[in-house]
Amino acid sequence: MSTPAPNLTPRQKARELAFQFLYRFDRDPGEELSPGQIEAEFKKHSEHFGEFQHSFDFALRLIQTCLRELRAIDTAIASHAANWKMERLGAIEKAFLRIGTAELLYFKDVPASVTLNEIIELSKSFGEEDTPLFLNGILDPISKLPEASSGKIPSDS
Numbered sequence: 001m002s003t004p005a006p007n008l009t010p011r012q013k014a015r016e017l018a019f020q021f022l023y024r025f026d027r028d029p030g031e032e033l034s035p036g037q038i039e040a041e042f043k044k045h046s047e048h049f050g051e052f053q054h055s056f057d058f059a060l061r062l063i064q065t066c067l068r069e070l071r072a073i074d075t076a077i078a079s080h081a082a083n084w085k086m087e088r089l090g091a092i093e094k095a096f097l098r099i100g101t102a103e104l105l106y107f108k109d110v111p112a113s114v115t116l117n118e119i120i121e122l123s124k125s126f127g128e129e130d131t132p133l134f135l136n137g138i139l140d141p142i143s144k145l146p147e148a149s150s151g152k153i154p155s156d157s
Helices: 008-029 035-048 053-068 072-079 091-106 112-126 133-141
Strands: none
Touching: 008 035, 008 053, 008 072, 008 091, 008 112, 035 053, 053 072, 072 091, 072 133, 091 112, 091 133, 112 133
16 A cells, blocks of 8 residues: 555545545454444544544544445445455455445535545555556446435536
């Protein structure tokens, strides 16, 4: 994995923190955590990286949504990942796909184009050379699902 880019916006940093936490969660699932335990674990994680509250809140919202809606998120990913089973996906790709799908399906305050761009850009710092293209190939069709576009604020473009 590469090192993350400096000078990230609060939401970019939040996505990075959520990615790191979900990557760790996937690599070491352990026992299922309650929402309170997730928040406590994530607070320790973000304090370790010295993050500020404005990144923490959005990141925690991403993490909680990913874990709460994990089955629906993984189903959406699996249905758009031609010839790939969730078990075959790498932990890096899986974490990015889960964050992106959570934003696309459950975060009506974030335009789909922003989600796609931010996940693709962040994956360039952590994934392999072909990771951005792979993620885009799955997330773009998810962004066009009726449940992803219903009530979504429009993009500026």
